[in-house]
Amino acid sequence: MAMVAARAGVSGQTVSRVANDSPRVDPATRARVEQAMAELGYRPHRAARALRTGRSQTIGLVVTTLATVGNSRMLQATAEAAAERGYALTVVTAADGVASAFERLAEQEVDGAIVLNEASAQVSPDRRPTGLRLVVVDAPRDEGLTTVHSDHRGGAAAATARLLELGHSTVHHLAGPIDSFAAAERERGWRETLAAAGVEAPDVVRGDWTADAGFAAGGALAAASAVFCANDQMALGLLRALADEGRRVPDDVSVIGFDDVPDAANYRPPLTTIRQDFAALAQQAVGALVAEIEGEDAAGSRTSVIPTRLVERRSAAPR
Template identity: 65%
Template structure:
């Protein structure tokens, strides 16, 4: 740092301010210091900084699995948002059904995840989607700042949620407005906050329109489960709202295999707006979930808690969704 200061013609304290991204440095001086750092190959020493500040500039992420599209998209969004703030990311997955080979309980699995993150010296952690159910039922570590994505409001930690119910309501209302008497639903797995909220939005829209709600079919977010559920869709169904795009993909294949055309015979709406949704056959009408914004706000809440000492506990933010119209929906056949 002294070498950088000498080359840039500034004090070591000024170099320290640049390294720590202090606003108390004018742009010209900051540029001169950064150029000196680059020329000398200077990199801040994270371990030394951690000893001095008590922070490692590292955050954790806990997910039940990264195999689902939603969780993998959230991992990318959180990683990008953390990097933009100068933080590294440590990822812990709980595995299928959060069970371990030794048969530990779900509560033990989440406690073990927090313990592994503590061993990595993280300053705080973000918990994703299905794993948030376990956090609500477990004792949360008092010394670890927490923000969860997709959970009811909780005074113990910050929460960032997608407006799942609002998006599902918009999807169902779109189908009803096209003239369908009712809308069937392929729901996500039991125990999922997102699945429950999307089912709630579907039910609310049908109730408001005076339309009958059938018993939902249920999948596990995978295209294979959507294909299996497609075989159970009643022959008189003219419209279906599917709780995510992967299951909608399976549903489209099942309908095609049964000789039912989309949207001529059955209109289909998904949820998430994955990158490939526009290339489905037909291109899928779906509800866009803003994963980038979710990751950005989750990291923002967590970093505020870490750096400014503000408590994220009780904070609650909702990220809006958007219905994206494509070619998988149409008015019902006469």
């Protein structure tokens, strides 16, 4: 830092302010210091900064799996949102339960953690780590926890209502795992929309988020005229199964998915689906956690719901 200060012709305090992105430096001086940093190959020392501030500038991400499209997209979005705020990200799996995952994060001295999707179901009051700030994604409102989730219920309601508007007498549902908050909320939106229309809900066909599960459900759903799938991966498998059964989409069966994965527009036919805003979800989760870490906001019971929206393509049509 002293070498940077000498080259830029400023004080060590000014270099420190630039390194910590303080607004108390005029643009011309900042540019001169940044140029000196680049010429000398200066990088802030993370370990030294942690000793000074008491923070590691690292947050944890707890997941059960990264095999699902939703979890992998959330990992990418969370890493980007953390980097924007100057935080590194460390990922741990909760294959042996969240308690062991929290222990590993505590050993790494992270400043806080985000618990993602299926792992969120394991965060009960008696399993919360002492002294570790948490934000939980895809979990019901819980006293003392900050939670963030997409509007799963509203998105499912929009998908179901659209299929009813197209003239289908009922809408079948290919649901996600029974222990998933997101799956339960999507099922709730489907049921409530059918009930409001005076339509009795058909039996649920349940899958595990995978395309294989969607394909396996084809036999049970082959006679349906409209199906709302809890995610796009299961919808993909269902499209193949329906084709194998000689059922054309959307001529014979209309299908709507959930997530709007990048490949959804290239399904055959292009998939009508509910779009989740993974970037906004990650920004909200990381922003809330960093605000607690940096003392800008106290920990407490808060819930943020990120809107979803229907994206119409060609897999749903009038009956």
